[in-house]
Amino acid sequence: MQAPSFPGRGPEARLVVGSGRCFVFYWVVQDLEVTSLKRSMISSIATDAHFWVPVCVLILGTALLAVLR
Amino acid sequence: MSIAPAQSPRSLHVLGVVCGLAAGAWLGAAEAPTKLVTTGLSPFVISLGMVAGVFVARWTVPMALKGTGYIWMDLKEKPHLVIWAILAGMLWAVANTLTVFAIRDVGLSIAFPLWNLNSLVGLFWGWLLFNELRGAGARQWVKVLGGGTALLIGACLLAYATTQSAGGAHRGSTMGILAALGAGLLWGTMYIPYRKAYISGMNPLSFVTVFTFGELGTTMLMAVLFHGGTDGLAVELTKAKPALFWLFLGGFCWVIGDLFQQYAAKYIGIGRGIPLSNTNQLWGLAWGALVFGELAALGGNAQAIVLVGSLIMIVGAAAIGMAEAPESEQAAWRQAMDRECNRYGMDPKRVTAIMQGSDPLAQETPARQWWEGLVVVVALGIFAWLGSFATRPPIHFEVSWAAALGSATLAFLAVGAVMLWRRTRFS
Numbered sequence: 001m002q003a004p005s006f007p008g009r010g011p012e013a014r015l016v017v018g019s020g021r022c023f024v025f026y027w028v029v030q031d032l033e034v035t036s037l038k039r040s041m042i043s044s045i046a047t048d049a050h051f052w053v054p055v056c057v058l059i060l061g062t063a064l065l066a067v068l069r
Numbered sequence: 070m071s072i073a074p075a076q077s078p079r080s081l082h083v084l085g086v087v088c089g090l091a092a093g094a095w096l097g098a099a100e101a102p103t104k105l106v107t108t109g110l111s112p113f114v115i116s117l118g119m120v121a122g123v124f125v126a127r128w129t130v131p132m133a134l135k136g137t138g139y140i141w142m143d144l145k146e147k148p149h150l151v152i153w154a155i156l157a158g159m160l161w162a163v164a165n166t167l168t169v170f171a172i173r174d175v176g177l178s179i180a181f182p183l184w185n186l187n188s189l190v191g192l193f194w195g196w197l198l199f200n201e202l203r204g205a206g207a208r209q210w211v212k213v214l215g216g217g218t219a220l221l222i223g224a225c226l227l228a229y230a231t232t233q234s235a236g237g238a239h240r241g242s243t244m245g246i247l248a249a250l251g252a253g254l255l256w257g258t259m260y261i262p263y264r265k266a267y268i269s270g271m272n273p274l275s276f277v278t279v280f281t282f283g284e285l286g287t288t289m290l291m292a293v294l295f296h297g298g299t300d301g302l303a304v305e306l307t308k309a310k311p312a313l314f315w316l317f318l319g320g321f322c323w324v325i326g327d328l329f330q331q332y333a334a335k336y337i338g339i340g341r342g343i344p345l346s347n348t349n350q351l352w353g354l355a356w357g358a359l360v361f362g363e364l365a366a367l368g369g370n371a372q373a374i375v376l377v378g379s380l381i382m383i384v385g386a387a388a389i390g391m392a393e394a395p396e397s398e399q400a401a402w403r404q405a406m407d408r409e410c411n412r413y414g415m416d417p418k419r420v421t422a423i424m425q426g427s428d429p430l431a432q433e434t435p436a437r438q439w440w441e442g443l444v445v446v447v448a449l450g451i452f453a454w455l456g457s458f459a460t461r462p463p464i465h466f467e468v469s470w471a472a473a474l475g476s477a478t479l480a481f482l483a484v485g486a487v488m489l490w491r492r493t494r495f496s
Contacts, residue, residue: 015293041149044412050198050261054156057258061163064251068170068244069295 082393085337088329089345091485094478095326097352099319113292114305120288122320127281129448131274138435143275150266157262158283164255166291167248174245182224183249188217188344190257195340200405204397212392217344219385226378230371260339268406270420273331314459359470428496
C-alpha cells in the first residue's frame with residue numbers, strides 16, 4: 001500500500017500517523033482472524049481495571065511531555 | 070535441571086532485600102555515563118545510546134541464563150503479560166524523557182528527589198491493587214512507610230548538598246517540577262505491570278525480554294521527534310560515536326540493576342522493593358563525588374549534610390530490610406495471586422510454587438540451541454566494535470575510587486547472583 005503524502009506536515013507527523021496505522025492494522029485487522037482463546041484474553045485484559053491505571057498514567061505523561069516540548 | 074525446593078518466607082525476604090540493595094548499587098553505577106552530558110552530547114542521544122545497550126543486554130543476559138526455549142515457553146504460558154510488559158517499557162521511556170526536561174528546568178538536585186517519590190507511588194499501588202501491607206501489623210507499616218520516608222528525606226538532603234556544590238544555579242520552573250513529579254508518577258506506576266507479572270508466575274528474565282521492545286520503540290520515537298526527524302538524529306548519533314561504548318556499558322549496568330529490581334519486586338513486593346532500589350542515589354552520589362570529583366568544592370556544612378543524608382538513607386533501607394511480611398500479609402498476597410489465576414485461567418498451585426522460588430518450567434523446556442552461544446558472541450562483538458573507536462571523555466576520573474566502587478558493585482552482583490541461583494535457579 002502506497003503511503004499518501006501529508007502536505008505541510010513534517011517527518012514526525014508521518015511517523016506518528018504511520019505508527020498509528022501499524023497499531024490499528026495489528027490490533028483490528030489481525031484480530032478478525034484471532035482464535036476464541038485470544039479473544040478471551042483480550043477481553044480479560046480490557047475488563048481488568050488494573051490495566052487502565054497505567055494506560056491512563058501513560059496518556060497523562062505523554063500529554064505533559066507534549067506541553068513541555 | 071532440578072527444581073529448587075520451596076523456600077521459607079524468611080529466606081525469600083532476605084533474598085528480596087539483597088536483590089533490592091544490589092539493584093541500588095548497579096542502577097547507581099549506570100548513572101556514571103550521564104556525566105557525558107557535560108561533554109556536550111544531546112540528552113536524548115545519551116538516553117538512546119544507553120537504551121540501545123540495554124536492548125542488547127536484555128536479549129543476551131536472559132538467554133544466557135535460561136535459554137530461549139525457556140523464555141519462549143514462559144511467554145506462551147502467560148501471553149496476556151506481553152502487552153503489560155510493553156506498557157511498562159513505554160512508561161519507563163516517557164518517564165525517562167520527562168527527567169530530561171526536569172533536569173533542564175530545575176536541575177538534577179531538585180529533580181532527583183522529586184522523581185524518587187516513585188517509591189511512595191509504588192507503595193500506594195502495591196497496597197491498593199496487590200494487597201501489599203494488608204493484614205500487616207502497625208510495626209510493619211511503620212518500618213515500610215517510615216523507611217520509605219527516611220529514604221526520601223535522605224535523598225532531599227543529598228540533593229540540597231549537591232545544589233550547594235553546583236552553586237544552586239538552575240532555572241526555576243513550575244514545568245520542571247511538574248516534569249519531575251510526572252516522572253515519579255510514571256515510574257511508580259510502572260511497577261504495576263512488574264507486580265502483575267510476578268504474582269502470575271512469570272520469570273523476570275522473560276518479562277524484561279519483552280519490556281525492552283516498549284522501551285526502545287518509545288525512546289526511538291522520542292529521539293526522532295525531538296531531533297526533527299531521522300536525519301537530525303543521525304547527525305547527533307555520529308557526533309556521539311566515540312562515546313557510544315560508554316553509553317552501552319551504562320545500559321548494561323542498568324540491565325543488571327533492573328534485573329535485581331525485578332527479583333526484589335517479585336520476592337518482597339513493590340512497596341518494599343522500590344525504596345531499596347532507590348538507594349541508587351547513594352551510589353550515584355558516591356560515583357559522582359569520589360570518582361568524578363563533583364563535590365570537591367563542597368564546604369564543611371554541605372559535607373555534613375551529605376553525611377547525615379547518607380546515614381538517614383541507610384537507616385531507611387535497614388528499616389525496610391527488617392520489615393518482613395507476616396503470615397497474615399502473605400495470605401493477602403495469595404488472594405491477589407488467586408484473583409489473577411481466576412481472571413487469566415492459570416493454575417494457582419503452579420503459580421504458588423513459582424512465587425515460592427520453585428521453577429517447574431525449567432523441567433519442561435527444550436535443550437539449549439547452539440546458536441544461543443552465537444548470540445552472546447555477537448553481543449560481545451558489538452561491545453568490542455564500539456570499544457574499538459571509543460575515546461576517553463575529557464572529564465576528571467579517579468581510577469582508585471572507580472576500582473573500589475566497581476569492586477563493591479561486583480561483590481553485590483556475586484552475592485545476589487549466587488543467592489538467586491541457589492534458592493530459585495533464577496526463577
